[in-house]
Amino acid sequence: MAVTVKLPTILRKHAGGEATVDVEGATLRELLANLESTYPGITKNVLTEDGALHRFINVYVNDEDVRYLGSLETPLKDGDTVSLLPAVAGGRA
Amino acid sequence: MAELDEGLYAEIVAQGLREFPNECCGLIAANGDGRPVKVFPMRNADASPVTYRLDGREQLRAFEEMEANDWELWAIYHSHTHSEAYPSETDVRLAFYPEARYIVLSLADRERPVVRSFFIRDGEVQEEELTIR
Structure with missing residues (x-):
């Protein structure tokens, strides 16, 4: 199930310069975990140390x-952005 | 060196004076040739004289309009209503757009607005010359 990020x-810079990447995930939490394992370091400023969404990142689904x-x-x-x-x-x- | 059209600059100053003493904020888009073509005045969601934050939804809409027109984010601007036209520590810490210049408009003296432009990358502030014409 691919979602476009x-x-x-x-x-x-964490994703080889790509502007969009396709990642699997049934929830946003799962998607961000998969994004991090594919591109280590990419969610460092998206999630806090406690695993919550960072205050200064806006996340939109479609x-x-x-x-x-x-x-x-x-x-x-499938097909969500x-x-x-x-x-x-x-x-x- | 960056150049900003006088008409676009006047829009920003007018917004800053209108929203004084709160900080005003917005975005400037450039066309494919890198020439600034449109000012997006944005609501300061903080409605504060000492901080600013773009409304997330307005920001998304502006970014989508830029994408649809093949424009790029040329600058992020905000006003300082009581201090000089230089990025504050918080401005530097929250500079998440290395590709854009940060334009600071000081309205500490409302009769004589001062505008300066900076790139803020990895916590480093680098000023660039900005010409209004």
């Missing part, structure tokens, strides 16, 4: 924010 520029879908337990199906989009943020604090 769209990678931001900052993560492409344009829907996974925070409203079920977060890491969001179910995935997962977009990893780092936040654009900053400030003095």
